Amino acid sequence: MHLVASERVKLFSIATPWVCALLALAALVVPAVLTAATATESALPPTVASTQFGAPFGFVAALVLGALAVTSEYRSGTIRTAFQALPSRTPVLLAKAAVVAGYAFALGEVVAFAAWLVARLVAPGADLALDSAADWTIVAGTGPVFALIAVCGVGIGLLVRHTGGAVALLVAYPLAAENVIALIPDAGPAIHRWLPLNVVAKFLSGTGGANGGRDGGNAAVLSDSPLSAGWALAYFAAFAALALAAGVTAARLRDA
Numbered sequence: 001m002h003l004v005a006s007e008r009v010k011l012f013s014i015a016t017p018w019v020c021a022l023l024a025l026a027a028l029v030v031p032a033v034l035t036a037a038t039a040t041e042s043a044l045p046p047t048v049a050s051t052q053f054g055a056p057f058g059f060v061a062a063l064v065l066g067a068l069a070v071t072s073e074y075r076s077g078t079i080r081t082a083f084q085a086l087p088s089r090t091p092v093l094l095a096k097a098a099v100v101a102g103y104a105f106a107l108g109e110v111v112a113f114a115a116w117l118v119a120r121l122v123a124p125g126a127d128l129a130l131d132s133a134a135d136w137t138i139v140a141g142t143g144p145v146f147a148l149i150a151v152c153g154v155g156i157g158l159l160v161r162h163t164g165g166a167v168a169l170l171v172a173y174p175l176a177a178e179n180v181i182a183l184i185p186d187a188g189p190a191i192h193r194w195l196p197l198n199v200v201a202k203f204l205s206g207t208g209g210a211n212g213g214r215d216g217g218n219a220a221v222l223s224d225s226p227l228s229a230g231w232a233l234a235y236f237a238a239f240a241a242l243a244l245a246a247g248v249t250a251a252r253l254r255d256a
Contacts, residue, residue, distance in 0.1 A: 003091055003092060003095035004095045004098060004099055006082075006095070007092075007095045007096045007098075007099040008099050010073070010078065010096075011069055011096075011099055011100065011103065014068075014072055016064075016065060016068040016069060016072060017065060017069075017103055020061045020062070020064055020065040020068075020107070021061075021107055021111075023058075023060075023061040023064075024058040024061035024062065024107055024108075024111045024146075025110075025111045025114060027054045027055075027057035027058040027060070027061060027111075028052065028054040028055060028057075028058050028111045028112060028114070028115035029054075029111070029114055029115050029118050030054065031053040031054035031057075031115075032050070032051040032052070032053065032054065032115035032116070032118055032119040032122075033118055033119065033122055035050040035051070035053055035119070035218045035219075036050070036051070036118075036119040036122040036123040036126065037122050037123070044214075044217045044218045045126055045127070045212070046119060046123050046126045046128060046218065047126075047127075047128070047210060047211045047212050047214075047218075047219060048116065048128055048130065048134075048135040048138060048139065048210040048211075049138055049205060049208070049210040049211035049219035049220070050119070050211065050217075050218040050219040051115050051116045051118075051119040051128065051139070052112060052115060052116070052138050052139065052142065052204070052219070052220070053218065053219055053220060054115065055112070055142060055204065055220065056174060056175075056197070056220065057175075058108070058111060058142070058146070059145075059146075059149050059174050059197065060170065060171055060174050060175065062104050062107070062108065062146045062149040062150045062153065063149055063150070063152060063153040063156070063170040063171075063173075063174065064153065064167055064170055064171070065100065065103075065104060065107075065150050065153060066097075066100050066104070066149070066150035066151060066152065066153020066154040066155075066156070066157060067153040067154070067156055067157035067160070067163075067166040067167065067170055068153075068157070068163065068166070068167070069096060069100045069153075069154060069157065070096070070154055070157030070158050070161070070166075070247075071157045071160070071161060071162060071163040071166050072163065074161045074162075075163060089248070089251055089252050090248055090252065093154075093158065093247070093248045093251060094248070096154060097151050097154045097155075097244055100150045100151070100153075100154055101147040101148070101150050101151050102147070103150075104146040104147045104149065104150035105143045105144065105146060105147035106143070107143075107146055108142040108143035108144070108145060108146025108147065109140065109142065109143035111142070112139045112140070112142035112143070113139060113140075116128065116130075116139050132209060132210070133209075134206050134207075134208075134209030134210040135209075135210045137203070137204065137206065137210070137229065138204050138205060138206075138210040141203060141204050141233075142204070144233070145200055145203070145204065145233075145236070148200070148236055148237055148240040149200075149240070151240040151241075151243070151244050152196075152239070152240045152243045152244075153166075153170060154244060154247060155240070155242075155243030155244040155245070155246055155247035155248075156169065156170060156243060156247065157247065158244075158246075158247025158248065158250055158251045159246060159247050159250050173197075174197055178192060178195045178197055178198055181195065189224070192224065193224050193225050193226060194225070196235075196236055196239045198223050198224070198225055199223065199225045199227060199232045199235050199236055199239075200232060200233065200235075200236040201220065201222075201223040201225070202222075202223035202225040202227055202228075202229060202232040203229045203230075203232040203233040203236065205219075205220060205222050205223060206229045207222070208222050
């Protein structure tokens with residue numbers, strides 16, 4: 001437990017968790033307000049899914065949070081001190097991942113419910129009650145997804161180690177890479193079905209039950225993953241574990 005306490009102190013001694021929290025909050029709340037406020041003009045009634053329209057942008061904040069929790073220590077050199085105090089690096093890195101994941105989980109829950117609540121205040125006449133499993137999943141499920149995404153960020157941070165490179169990679173991938181891959185002739189759509197963020201979107205959105213059965217509109221386009229919602233989350237969890245394992249292995253084999 002002392003490792004977890006130490007990693008918690010180190011994480012909250014830098015500005016990263018607070019900046020990422022503000023970015024994630026803005027990423028979800030601003031689109032939720034816009035979709036709720038312009039519902040009459042667009043002729044698309046707001047739904048529970050539309051309150052989470054900005055979730056993909058929040059994913060970027062969670063990825064960056066995980067990566068910067070690692071790269072900031074490489075930049076400052078504090079990670080060398082940790083490795084000298086405990087030569088077996090794996091426990092240190094697992095404790096770091098656990099702390100980051102716990103914070104990301106709480107952050108995901110807060111920003112998701114904040115977006116939903118603000119949308120209800122902006123459009124009080126809309127049917128935004130959480131009265132189905134699909135509604136609860138797309139809102140409350142954001143916390144687990146944020147946690148797993150942050151673990152991926154930790155793994156990538158350990159592999160890259162440089163703040164600029166890690167941030168560039170983790171901003172570009174969720175915003176563009178998977179959509180670009182889908183455009184590859186013939187093989188692109190088949191590959192896209194199994195890409196991690198597309199798969200985890202299946203867990204959150206399912207078959208569109210939280211969006212009145214619509215695909216897109218004022219909510220995210222539904223995932224084309226062939227997996228069920230439960231298996232989609234398990235698939236993404238396995239991907240996060242693989243990313244972390246790769247990062248930990250690289251950190252053990254390289255000089256700090």
